[in-house]
Amino acid sequence: xxxxxxxxxxxxxxxxxxxxxxxxxxxxxxxxxxxxxxxxxxxxxxxxxxxxxxxxxxxxxxxxxxxxxxxxxxxxxxxxxxxxxxxxxxxxxxxxxxxxxxxxxxxxxxxxxxxxxxxxxxxxxxxxxxxxxxxxxxxxxxxxxxxxxxxxxxxxxxxxxxxxxxxxxxxxxxxxxxxxxxxxxxxxxxxxxxxxxxxxxxxxxxxxxxxxxxxxxxxxxxxxxxxxxxxxxxxxxxxxxxxxxxxxxxxxxxxxxxxxxxxxxxxxxxxxxxxxxxxxxxxxxxxxxxxxxxxxxxxxxxxxxxxxxxxxxxxxxxxxxxxxxxxxxxxxxxxxxxxxxxxxxxxxxxxxxxxxxxxxxxxxxxxxxxxxxxxxxxxxxxxxxxxxxxxxxxxxxxxxxxxxxxxxxxxxxxxxxxxxxxxxxxxxxxxxxxxxxxxxxxxxxxxxxxxxxxxxxxxxxxxxxxxxxxxxxxxxxxxxxxxxxxxxxxxxxxxxxxxxxxxxxxxxxxxxxxxxxxxxxxxxxxxxxxxxxxxxxxxxxxxxxxxxxxxxxxxxxxxxxxxxxxxxxxxxxxxxxxxxxxxxxxxxxxxxxxxxxxxxxxxxxxxxxxxxxxxxxxxxxxxxxxxxxxxxxxxxxxxxxxxxxxxxxxxxxxxxxxxxxxxxxxxxxxxxxxxxxxxxxxxxxxxxxxxxxxxxxxxxxxxxxxxxxxxxxxxxxxxxxxxxxxxxxxxxxxxxxxxxxxxxxxxxxxxxxxxxxxxxxxxxxxxxxxxxxxxxxxxxxxxxxxxxxxx
Amino acid sequence: xxxxxxxxxxxxxxxxxxxxxxxxxxxxxxxxxxxxxxxxxxxxxxxxxxxxxxxxxxxxxxxxxxxxxxxxxxxxxxxxxxxxxxxxxxxxxxxxxxxxxxxxxxxxxxxxxxxxxxxxxxxxxxxxxxxxxxxxxxxxxxxxxxxxxxxxxxxxxxxx
Numbered sequence: 001x002x003x004x005x006x007x008x009x010x011x012x013x014x015x016x017x018x019x020x021x022x023x024x025x026x027x028x029x030x031x032x033x034x035x036x037x038x039x040x041x042x043x044x045x046x047x048x049x050x051x052x053x054x055x056x057x058x059x060x061x062x063x064x065x066x067x068x069x070x071x072x073x074x075x076x077x078x079x080x081x082x083x084x085x086x087x088x089x090x091x092x093x094x095x096x097x098x099x100x101x102x103x104x105x106x107x108x109x110x111x112x113x114x115x116x117x118x119x120x121x122x123x124x125x126x127x128x129x130x131x132x133x134x135x136x137x138x139x140x141x142x143x144x145x146x147x148x149x150x151x152x153x154x155x156x157x158x159x160x161x162x163x164x165x166x167x168x169x170x171x172x173x174x175x176x177x178x179x180x181x182x183x184x185x186x187x188x189x190x191x192x193x194x195x196x197x198x199x200x201x202x203x204x205x206x207x208x209x210x211x212x213x214x215x216x217x218x219x220x221x222x223x224x225x226x227x228x229x230x231x232x233x234x235x236x237x238x239x240x241x242x243x244x245x246x247x248x249x250x251x252x253x254x255x256x257x258x259x260x261x262x263x264x265x266x267x268x269x270x271x272x273x274x275x276x277x278x279x280x281x282x283x284x285x286x287x288x289x290x291x292x293x294x295x296x297x298x299x300x301x302x303x304x305x306x307x308x309x310x311x312x313x314x315x316x317x318x319x320x321x322x323x324x325x326x327x328x329x330x331x332x333x334x335x336x337x338x339x340x341x342x343x344x345x346x347x348x349x350x351x352x353x354x355x356x357x358x359x360x361x362x363x364x365x366x367x368x369x370x371x372x373x374x375x376x377x378x379x380x381x382x383x384x385x386x387x388x389x390x391x392x393x394x395x396x397x398x399x400x401x402x403x404x405x406x407x408x409x410x411x412x413x414x415x416x417x418x419x420x421x422x423x424x425x426x427x428x429x430x431x432x433x434x435x436x437x438x439x440x441x442x443x444x445x446x447x448x449x450x451x452x453x454x455x456x457x458x459x460x461x462x463x464x465x466x467x468x469x470x471x472x473x474x475x476x477x478x479x480x481x482x483x484x485x486x487x488x489x490x491x492x493x494x495x496x497x498x499x500x501x502x503x504x505x506x507x508x509x510x511x512x513x514x515x516x517x518x519x520x521x522x523x524x525x526x527x528x529x530x531x532x533x534x535x536x537x538x539x540x541x542x543x544x545x546x547x548x549x550x551x552x553x554x555x556x557x558x559x560x561x562x563x564x565x566x567x568x569x570x571x572x573x574x575x576x577x578x579x580x581x582x583x584x585x586x587x588x589x590x591x592x593x594x595x596x597x598x599x600x601x602x603x604x605x606x607x608x609x610x611x612x613x614x615x616x617x618x619x620x621x622x623x624x625x626x627x628x629x630x631x632x633x634x635x636x637x638x639x640x641x642x643x644x645x646x647x648x649x650x651x652x653x654x655x656x657x658x659x660x661x662x663x664x665x666x667x668x669x670x671x672x673x674x675x676x677x678x679x680x681x682x683x684x685x686x687x688x689x690x691x692x693x694x695x696x697x698x699x700x701x702x703x704x705x706x707x708x709x710x711x712x713x714x715x716x717x718x719x720x721x722x723x724x725x726x727x728x729x730x731x732x733x734x735x736x737x738x739x740x741x742x743x744x745x746x747x748x749x750x751x752x753x754x755x756x757x758x759x760x761x762x763x764x765x766x767x768x769x770x771x772x773x774x775x776x777x778x779x780x781x782x783x784x785x786x787x788x789x790x791x
Numbered sequence: 792x793x794x795x796x797x798x799x800x801x802x803x804x805x806x807x808x809x810x811x812x813x814x815x816x817x818x819x820x821x822x823x824x825x826x827x828x829x830x831x832x833x834x835x836x837x838x839x840x841x842x843x844x845x846x847x848x849x850x851x852x853x854x855x856x857x858x859x860x861x862x863x864x865x866x867x868x869x870x871x872x873x874x875x876x877x878x879x880x881x882x883x884x885x886x887x888x889x890x891x892x893x894x895x896x897x898x899x900x901x902x903x904x905x906x907x908x909x910x911x912x913x914x915x916x917x918x919x920x921x922x923x924x925x926x927x928x929x930x931x932x933x934x935x936x937x938x939x940x941x942x943x944x945x946x947x948x949x950x951x
Binding site: 026030031032033034037038040195200247249279482485649652658660661682688691694 | 844896901
């Protein structure tokens with residue numbers, strides 16, 4: 001376990017907490033920063049992938065002879081050249097860089113061509129003749145539950161096309177329901193959607209001597225490094241993965257991808273650098289985005305509206321491959337308990353394979369869907385028992401420094417405060433009540449990094465080195481800035497400790513050959529984990545410099561101030577020179593490993609634990625046209641428990657961006673299919689909010705100073721998206737009295753719900769049944785002593 | 792020497808420099824800028840004129856370089872993001888984007904900055920609605936747009 005120095009008095013903080021421009025901002029506004037596709041190497045080849053046009057088919061033969069004969073073609077690959085399977089999760093390594101036996105979605109890569117230019121590579125791909133035997137495609141969750149006529153998508157699937165099942169019970173749920181004064185059930189559906197990063201994925205590989213280097217638009221070079229070593233059968237020491245400056249990820253660049261593996265293989269075969277950049281259409285089919293999830297929830301409350309028991313079921317449409325699926329499945333059931341003290345909780349989850357682009361992690365990974373269902377369900381429950389929906393929530397809020405029924409350790413928790421601040425700012429309680437205008441409110445919580453790594457090991461999750469020398473201060477860390485601002489966080493932390501400014505720190509990040517490990521930019525882990533590692537490294541360097549200066553000046557180390565570019569009476573450079581004279585190379589390191597005991601010990605307990613949780617509350621004000629169902633969002637208030645802002649400007653940017661993405665998901669974004677084809681694989685047809693639709697956002701930051709976060713900081717990259725979606729649904733109900741139990745909330749659904757009400761039916765649009773799923777026997781887990789049941 | 796079939800000889804003025812180029816007739820201005828001139832600050836996001844990432848200024852007017860053939864801009868002055876700063880001094884619009892946090896991943900930023908500059912050249916004190924209208928063709932997935940609007944307002948104040 002990492003020992004963390006007690007925070008210095010916050011009055012001492014000189015850089016942390018300010019609003020400062022990002023360290024790489026000038027390079028971005030001048031266009032001089034080189035993203036993955038901006039890399040050009042001498043003699044470079046260009047690669048294109050041939051992808052399946054069938055949603056599901058056996059590959060009978062692949063004839064590449066015509067492609068090889070195209071002038072300018074240098075290499076043609078098929079799955080025979082890359083036979084080793086891989087996948088991000090050790091339990092479902094079900095992918096091949098190129099499939100040569102079976103294709104499972106439109107877009108599944110089957111062959112690759114490298115040529116002197118992209119156009120030639122594309123033409124040669126068209127010259128490859130693949131003979132397919134189409135199989136009956138699985139298009140829905142329901143269909144995936146029926147034994148297929150042909151064969152399941154994967155050998156390890158089953159029953160039918162089920163990928164993964166989970167069934168957990170914490171406490172006595174039946175007894176809780178038996179004691180309940182009121183019990184309610186609801187069914188919800190959340191359609192899938194995609195990340196839509198502005199930058200298409202791109203990767204370039206180069207081989208020098210026997211060493212392979214890959215530059216890629218990846219969020220986690222470490223996991224790509226591992227996958228490459230396996231598939232290419234090379235020692236990790238012969239491989240280097242560099243995360244290029246990143247044009248947006250949101251979770252979509254967290255898996256190891258075919259194009260990354262293929263360019264390495266071709267570079268190894270030809271000895272020439274190779275680049276592969278996906279087209280926008282390919283990005284839509286590469287996906288790994290938000291799972292479509294069908295959900296059923298049943299909650300029992302006592303006469304005062306206190307939750308006695310909850311039973312939550314989810315069914316995830318996983319698409320064609322495993323990806324992060326086992327984790328995604330468990331995430332749909334893990335964080336219900338981090339906002340509400342649920343004394344008895346049962347979760348049953350299932351993920352199925354279908355012949356669509358694989359789903360994976362997107363901002364909030366597996367939790368926006370159940371958060372939408374849970375919050376809307378509680379709104380309805382509150383109405384049932386005649387309580388104000390905010391009051392019902394308050395009565396069930398978790399307490400700071402408590403333990404949930406599923407064993408998650410809660411530390412700092414600003415849930416009450418974010419609620420109060422949003423209500424106060426938005427005037428929710430005093431809102432104007434008129435037809436067509438509504439306000440909605442919801443809360444949420446998210447992790448500050450996954451408590452466990454994706455593959456089991458006992459090594460640190462994040463490591464940093466700070467070197468000081470005649471080249472100045474350099475910080476090395478595997479963390480990857482995907483636009484969220486992690487480079488600025490690291491520079492700010494180092495600057496704070498060393499009495500410098502962020503711009504004084506040179507950064508080397510996201511490079512498996514040069515930097516110590518950081519697991520990557522996923523699960524909102526970087527500020528908390530890499531921030532702590534950077535702080536430890538920089539604090540050690542500070543102590544070293546202070547010691548040397550104290551000796552020189554003949555005073556106690558406590559008397560040496562480190563600030564404004566000075567160490568005691570010396571300049572930073574003088575102090576560094578003195579220290580180098582005495583010690584030689586000045587290098588300090590720091591590591592972060594999450595503490596033991598933050599989660600349970602049951603099977604499935606690996607998903608959900610985090611060293612801390614952020615809390616958010618949202619209020620949404622909107623107008624809905626009762627005739628057309630068209631929604632105009634007027635304003636969103638978002639209060640977020642950030643622990644402490646490392647850089648307030650960056651934090652606000654993450655809140656505003658999270659609200660934006662939440663609104664897009666709530667109102668319009670959908671990765672939907674017809675006959676295996678994406679319905680809208682372009683940026684014009686796949687709707688996202690422009691300047692014109694984006695409402696004003698009022699950001700309220702609440703600082704709870706987490707005892708283990710760096711200077712008390714927690715995450716902000718993912719949490720603020722979560723409450724926005726249910727708050728939109730709630731606001732639509734407030735405006736028109738209809739429940740839209742399916743995301744996105746599009747005008748046609750509102751009109752249909754209004755029509756249903758006009759015909760005397762339920763004033764609702766949404767799924768009507770939850771399928772019979774062969775969940776396994778429940779794993780019964782005794783709640784921890786400190787769980788609400790025992791309080 | 793004759794120009795071979797399918798190729799075109801072009802004379803372009805990009806960032807105040809005259810360039811003589813032999814390109815394939817069907818390559819877009821975006822490709823010529825990025826691949827023939829090495830001006831990779833101009834980004835490709837969609838290849839179909841939907842996202843605004845490839846915005847350049849043609850005689851001061853924002854245009855989507857992925858929808859232009861280079862022959863269409865012969866005789867005009869093309870400005871890419873690399874042509875905006877004067878030496879190491881950032882243009883006020885660039886300074887404002889930095890200062891206001893008007894960027895995160897930065898991939899849409901070159902197009903956004905150029906579209907904003909064109910707006911401010913015509914209208915130094917635009918209203919919020921005018922800013923939104925002028926930039927509505929430029930998508931950003933990171934910022935939620937608010938900080939970009941603030942950056943344009945700030946740039947307007949700096950320029951006037």
